[in-house]
Amino acid sequence: MGTLTGIFLDTGRIDEIRKYHAQGIIRGVTTNPTILSKDGVTGGWSGIEKRCKEIAALISPLPVSVEVTTNDLEGMLDQARKFAAWAGNINVKIPIHGPDGETENLKLVNELEKSHNIRVNVTAMMSAQQCLLAAMAGATYVSIFGGRINNMGYDSRQEVRRLRSLLESFSSPAKIIVGSTREVLNIVEWFEAGADIVTAVPSLLEGMLVHPYSKETVKMFLQDAERLQKG
Numbered sequence: 001m002g003t004l005t006g007i008f009l010d011t012g013r014i015d016e017i018r019k020y021h022a023q024g025i026i027r028g029v030t031t032n033p034t035i036l037s038k039d040g041v042t043g044g045w046s047g048i049e050k051r052c053k054e055i056a057a058l059i060s061p062l063p064v065s066v067e068v069t070t071n072d073l074e075g076m077l078d079q080a081r082k083f084a085a086w087a088g089n090i091n092v093k094i095p096i097h098g099p100d101g102e103t104e105n106l107k108l109v110n111e112l113e114k115s116h117n118i119r120v121n122v123t124a125m126m127s128a129q130q131c132l133l134a135a136m137a138g139a140t141y142v143s144i145f146g147g148r149i150n151n152m153g154y155d156s157r158q159e160v161r162r163l164r165s166l167l168e169s170f171s172s173p174a175k176i177i178v179g180s181t182r183e184v185l186n187i188v189e190w191f192e193a194g195a196d197i198v199t200a201v202p203s204l205l206e207g208m209l210v211h212p213y214s215k216e217t218v219k220m221f222l223q224d225a226e227r228l229q230k231g
């Protein structure tokens with residue numbers, strides 16, 4: 001079993017990051033272009049830079065993943081170097097391959113990790129075998145999309161267990177991130193299956209924290225405390 005690293009908040013929202021970081025319960029943040037656009041980043045590149053730097057400063061030294069916005073190899077390299085220069089705790093997210101299955105991305109992953117000393121999170125993976133190759137290429141993080149695997153009708157827990165055992169067989173230091181979280185239960189079940197990190201949107205963290213019976217119990221304590229204090 002790998003070293004448990006914890007929950008990465010899957011959001012671009014500063015208020016949510018501030019809230020959960022202050023509680024000490026997150027170990028990093030993940031973003032992607034979809035999240036940043038949904039979470040109100042505007043203003044093109046200056047808007048992206050501003051938000052990413054803000055997140056990085058807020059959670060430093062914890063890591064934040066920022067994803068490249070192009071499929072062009074030179075463009076990805078330029079962006080990766082730019083993101084890494086924004087802050088020391090920014091990791092660069094590179095998809096496992098291009099939209100049509102172009103297979104050049106792992107070369108870039110290898111280069112970024114080994115020659116540019118940039119930490120890479122290989123993303124958009126749906127199988128243990130893809131993650132194994134990303135780990136072999138030297139990625140610091142391998143992100144498998146558990147929720148999307150479940151949506152395709154497969155059991156994501158089996159894929160995470162298989163990946164954990166493969167990485168152990170090869171003594172790979174790559175950390176397993178399981179993302180695309182859809183249900184509160186996913187968080188614990190993926191850790192049990194061998195994830196180092198599970199990403200969660202803020203609403204799932206709240207769902208993990210709040211229990212109706214805990215509410216009722218706390219209400220009872222408060223009512224009885226009032227009675228007790230009145231004598």
Ligand code: E4P
Pocket residue numbers: 010030031032034035123143145147148179180181199
């Ligand atoms: C993880 O790093 C990703 O940002 C995220 O979990 C993607 O999940 P989705 O399936 O919700 O797009």
